[in-house]
Amino acid sequence: MSSLSQQKILFIDDLPNLCEEMVTILRSVDLDAEAMLSPHAAIPRIARGEFALVITGLVIAELNGFEIIQRIRGAGSRVPIIMVTGYGTEQSAIEAARLGVADYLTKPVAEAELIARVKRVLKQNLPQESDGPRILARMISADPSMNSVFEKVKTIASTESRVLILGETGAGKQVLAHAIHDQSRRKKEPFVEVNCAAIPANLLESELFGHEEGAFTGASKRRIGRFEAAGKGTIFLDEIGELSFDLQSKLLHVLDSGKFCRVGGNKDQVSQARLVSATNRDLIKEVELGRFRADLFYRLNVICIELPPLRERPGDISILIQHFMEKFVAPSQKPPIIMPEALSILTRYSWPGNIRELQNMAEQLAIMKAGEKIGVVDLPQRIIDKGTTETQTSPFVAESIPFRTARDQFEKEYLGRLIMQVQGNLAEGARIAEMDRAQFYRLVKKHGLTSSSHQNANT
Numbered sequence: 001m002s003s004l005s006q007q008k009i010l011f012i013d014d015l016p017n018l019c020e021e022m023v024t025i026l027r028s029v030d031l032d033a034e035a036m037l038s039p040h041a042a043i044p045r046i047a048r049g050e051f052a053l054v055i056t057g058l059v060i061a062e063l064n065g066f067e068i069i070q071r072i073r074g075a076g077s078r079v080p081i082i083m084v085t086g087y088g089t090e091q092s093a094i095e096a097a098r099l100g101v102a103d104y105l106t107k108p109v110a111e112a113e114l115i116a117r118v119k120r121v122l123k124q125n126l127p128q129e130s131d132g133p134r135i136l137a138r139m140i141s142a143d144p145s146m147n148s149v150f151e152k153v154k155t156i157a158s159t160e161s162r163v164l165i166l167g168e169t170g171a172g173k174q175v176l177a178h179a180i181h182d183q184s185r186r187k188k189e190p191f192v193e194v195n196c197a198a199i200p201a202n203l204l205e206s207e208l209f210g211h212e213e214g215a216f217t218g219a220s221k222r223r224i225g226r227f228e229a230a231g232k233g234t235i236f237l238d239e240i241g242e243l244s245f246d247l248q249s250k251l252l253h254v255l256d257s258g259k260f261c262r263v264g265g266n267k268d269q270v271s272q273a274r275l276v277s278a279t280n281r282d283l284i285k286e287v288e289l290g291r292f293r294a295d296l297f298y299r300l301n302v303i304c305i306e307l308p309p310l311r312e313r314p315g316d317i318s319i320l321i322q323h324f325m326e327k328f329v330a331p332s333q334k335p336p337i338i339m340p341e342a343l344s345i346l347t348r349y350s351w352p353g354n355i356r357e358l359q360n361m362a363e364q365l366a367i368m369k370a371g372e373k374i375g376v377v378d379l380p381q382r383i384i385d386k387g388t389t390e391t392q393t394s395p396f397v398a399e400s401i402p403f404r405t406a407r408d409q410f411e412k413e414y415l416g417r418l419i420m421q422v423q424g425n426l427a428e429g430a431r432i433a434e435m436d437r438a439q440f441y442r443l444v445k446k447h448g449l450t451s452s453s454h455q456n457a458n459t
């Protein structure tokens, strides 16, 4: 079976005949298609990630095509969507592009054309073939610096190895831990998380391993701990760098023996959970300073994944802002549109709070500025101040360089940002740049900025 035929396609329309016709056409070329008449029933399945592609009509009684897209995005799904309509107007095409549809077809569509466009979108979204946005569980990224993270997660999916995640605060360590669990054979078992920094040291042991009745004052009943709750699933120990020395020894014993004992108990319990841990501390330094046990560090660090901070993933800024704005905007409203000047500031800002900080900003914008265009003045003042001064990349502050080189640098930077902003839709990029399409494509190609993922449907 080809990889395309393993990608499940959902067609949504309230006309049974149309559904039947569409499914027949797609199945005739070995594509795996099904149809649903009710958008309300479809959305939860889409949100669960059951489909690789959604095709929707525009005029549907229950919810129109645009509302369907907004609900799908609101439910956190980034599944590519193709809109097929017999009621297309220029306005609806613009609206569809604004909502980021992968393709927009007006009827009548020839069968061959339909199949070609569907296959193209499916191909663009095959994770191994695309250098566009990648999605793994709830982890989204479009920046090449995250490729190795995605590759590692896939490589270790079938192993049982312990994983240590290193990354700054808010960089997405927890999301990554989830993705590891979701990709593993344990995905149907529990994913249990313990934030070692959030639980007082004297309670943490019982939190992890449970306690027997009367183990300490206040232990009125027996309670199972997180290791037991995790069963054959994954236990995620976040902020492991904060673990007291005493607990480090106890954890080491669990990892070595595969057994633990409830506090106040004397019977060994078998630990079957896979351990994933994370810290924003420099653990090697902590080991050197004698604050973290070297033997524990080596046991935890079988596979190490370093999550780059957001400032090293500029390609993620636009797509994550878009994702969060769509997620947080009220269902009846449209997300704001970030203008290029504002995006340029956002891309230069250093995001000390990483994705959490970006998410908070996007949520605020989605609520306060729904449907509006976001210019520089609409950004939080601290971002404007820092985003403007943190310009390290401007060619014009460099030492004397020939005009040609400076122009090339400018072109590349300008186009790169613009393409990011329009999410690869080159036709839209040409329009904003007020350039002839052919000339725009030539420049994009000259600077090596094309990729299959940038050949959007509207180009």
Ligand SMILES: Nc1ncnc2c1ncn2[C@@H]1O[C@H](COP(=O)(O)OP(=O)(O)OP(=O)(O)O)[C@@H](O)[C@H]1O
Binding pocket: 138, 139, 140, 141, 167, 168, 169, 170, 171, 172, 173, 174, 175, 176, 238, 280, 355, 356, 359
């Ligand atoms: N790649 C991503 N795609 C989508 N959402 C993300 C991504 N990375 C992080 N997030 C979101 O950003 C927020 C912060 O992420 P997370 O809690 O995983 O960070 P963290 O590194 O564990 O932070 P801390 O060190 O403060 O615990 C969460 O709401 C998470 O859902």
Ligand SMILES: [Mg+2]
Binding pocket: 173, 174, 238
């Ligand atoms: Mg965390």
